[in-house]
Amino acid sequence: MTDDPLAPLLGLADIAPAVDRARERFDQALGHRALRRHGGQVAAEVSLRSAVASAALQGYAHEREAVRAGTVTDPVLQGALRVAGALPTLSERWSTAPRQVLARLHVLAARDVVPEQELGRPVADAALGARLDALAGLVAGGTKVSPLVLAAVVHGELLALRPFAGPSSVVARGAARLVLLASGFDPRGLLAVDVGHHDREPEYVGAAGAFATGTPDGLRSWLRHYLTAVEVGADQLTAIGDEILAAA
Numbered sequence: 001m002t003d004d005p006l007a008p009l010l011g012l013a014d015i016a017p018a019v020d021r022a023r024e025r026f027d028q029a030l031g032h033r034a035l036r037r038h039g040g041q042v043a044a045e046v047s048l049r050s051a052v053a054s055a056a057l058q059g060y061a062h063e064r065e066a067v068r069a070g071t072v073t074d075p076v077l078q079g080a081l082r083v084a085g086a087l088p089t090l091s092e093r094w095s096t097a098p099r100q101v102l103a104r105l106h107v108l109a110a111r112d113v114v115p116e117q118e119l120g121r122p123v124a125d126a127a128l129g130a131r132l133d134a135l136a137g138l139v140a141g142g143t144k145v146s147p148l149v150l151a152a153v154v155h156g157e158l159l160a161l162r163p164f165a166g167p168s169s170v171v172a173r174g175a176a177r178l179v180l181l182a183s184g185f186d187p188r189g190l191l192a193v194d195v196g197h198h199d200r201e202p203e204y205v206g207a208a209g210a211f212a213t214g215t216p217d218g219l220r221s222w223l224r225h226y227l228t229a230v231e232v233g234a235d236q237l238t239a240i241g242d243e244i245l246a247a248a
Contacts (some may be wrong), residue, residue: 006143006153012220015227019146022230026191029234034241038248039188045240046192051077051084053198054173075112076167082108083174087189091181099132099140101178105171106164114166122163132163139179147183151176151193152226156211173197192236196229204229 010016034042053065060076086108094101103120110119122132135157145148158172173194178242180186180193197204203225211222 001213004143004145006138006145006149009149009153009219009223011143011206012077012216012223015149015220015223018224018227019148020201022148022227022234023146024184026235026237029237029241032238034120034244038241038244041187041244042237042240043190044080046190046237047084047087047246049240050173050177050192050194053192053194054083054170055080056198056229057173057194057204058167058169062080076109076170079109079111079113079167080170082111083170083215087174087177087181091178091187094178094182095140098175102132102158102163102175105174106166109110109170109174110166117182120164123165128161131157131161140232147179147185148227148230149223150183152223154179155226156208156222159206159208160212168177190237191230191233192240193226193229193233195236196232199232200225200229 011210027191049064052067054238055062055074055077058076058080060074062074062077066072067081072078073107086104086167090104092103103122107120122128135154139154154171155176158175159169162168164171174178177186177189177191177193180191181189185191198216205220207225210218212218
């Protein structure tokens with residue numbers, strides 16, 4: 001028996017092996033030669049692609065090269081870029097003050113999208129507040145499961161709750177990435193998991209809806225999607241490394 005509330009998720013069919021596969025795929029990608037001399041450039045490219053993917057999943061798709069050129073002024077895209085850029089700094093406070101960090105993510109994501117008085121303020125609802133507190137407890141050390149599983153739960157729960165006005169799903173994706181950064185699983189922010197979500201967008205939307213049901217099948221569907229997106233994100237890291245070496 002265990003008191004870990006997320007431990008039963010590893011007992012769902014195929015989930016434990018999927019966690020191992022995703023971790024191994026990312027470990028393999030971390031051996032890329034480009035990371036030895038061009039690690040900062042790789043991380044910057046992962047950040048850019050993740051932000052573009054996150055904005056697209058919110059319904060604001062833009063060409064990556066136009067974003068890179070600085071010609072896209074769409075506030076949702078700009079918010080996604082701000083979130084991506086702030087993650088390394090925010091990861092330092094994530095496990096000790098998750099509610100405050102979530103509020104900061106919303107300020108970054110929703111500036112110029114929602115009224116100023118709504119920035120960083122969750123929707124006023126007692127049940128929602130209780131679920132956010134429970135989620136914060138998990139982030140603050142309430143579980144010992146793989147960071148991949150915790151990140152998936154944080155992501156899915158925030159998508160289901162929609163606790164903030166405006167681009168709440170950008171906040172959810174940023175929070176999931178923070179789990180991976182702060183836990184040490186991906187301390188340099190090299191895993192482009194949001195690209196994986198975008199590449200499999202219909203599955204992402206369907207699995208998120210299934211997670212919200214809270215049923216074992218729904219949770220399994222979401223976890224399977226999330227872990228597949230991690231593998232896609234790891235492959236994206238390899239592709240970025242190849243491109244950077246080819247251009248060097």
